[in-house]
Amino acid sequence: MGHRIACYTDKRLEIVDPSGLRFEVEYENCDTIAKDEAISVYASKSTPKGAGMFSRWRKQRTLLFRYDPGSGDIRMPSITRTSTSTILISIPEVSSIFYRNREWANVSVNYAIGKVDYPH
Numbered sequence: 001m002g003h004r005i006a007c008y009t010d011k012r013l014e015i016v017d018p019s020g021l022r023f024e025v026e027y028e029n030c031d032t033i034a035k036d037e038a039i040s041v042y043a044s045k046s047t048p049k050g051a052g053m054f055s056r057w058r059k060q061r062t063l064l065f066r067y068d069p070g071s072g073d074i075r076m077p078s079i080t081r082t083s084t085s086t087i088l089i090s091i092p093e094v095s096s097i098f099y100r101n102r103e104w105a106n107v108s109v110n111y112a113i114g115k116v117d118y119p120h
Contacts, residue, residue: 006031012039013076021087021107022046023079024061027069041065041077041089043104062104070095070117086110096120 013025022044030036044061069075070093077091087107092114102109 015079016046017081019081019084020046021081022061023064025076025079027074037069037074038098039067039069039074039076041079043087045105062101063099064101064104064109065089065097065111066099067091067097068095068118082110088112093117 007028007030009026009028011024012027013023015023017023024042024044026040026042028036028038028040041064042061043064064087065077075091075093077089080088080090082088085107086109087104088110090112094113094116096118097113097116097120100109100111
């Protein structure tokens, strides 16, 4: 007898920066033997209006940050463009961090994380 995996993903936040950067925050919940939750922050360059089909097809997003939000109130991170060459991702508390990217598309990615319950 196999285990059934039931996962769903929900886009919780989308930010389009005036400079043409797009950020998406997704919540993923999987019920297996144990409950797995994750928040993922993705970045991409937004496709200009009137761009051809090939440009939209090529649009790729890059994972910047993935973490376990922990139980209770699931807070979304804030994403700020602090300068033309720096992005700041802020969150007051996470349970654990799965992935943290420090640079994307010649932009530094900094983090302000208040508390990590289970650091690696």
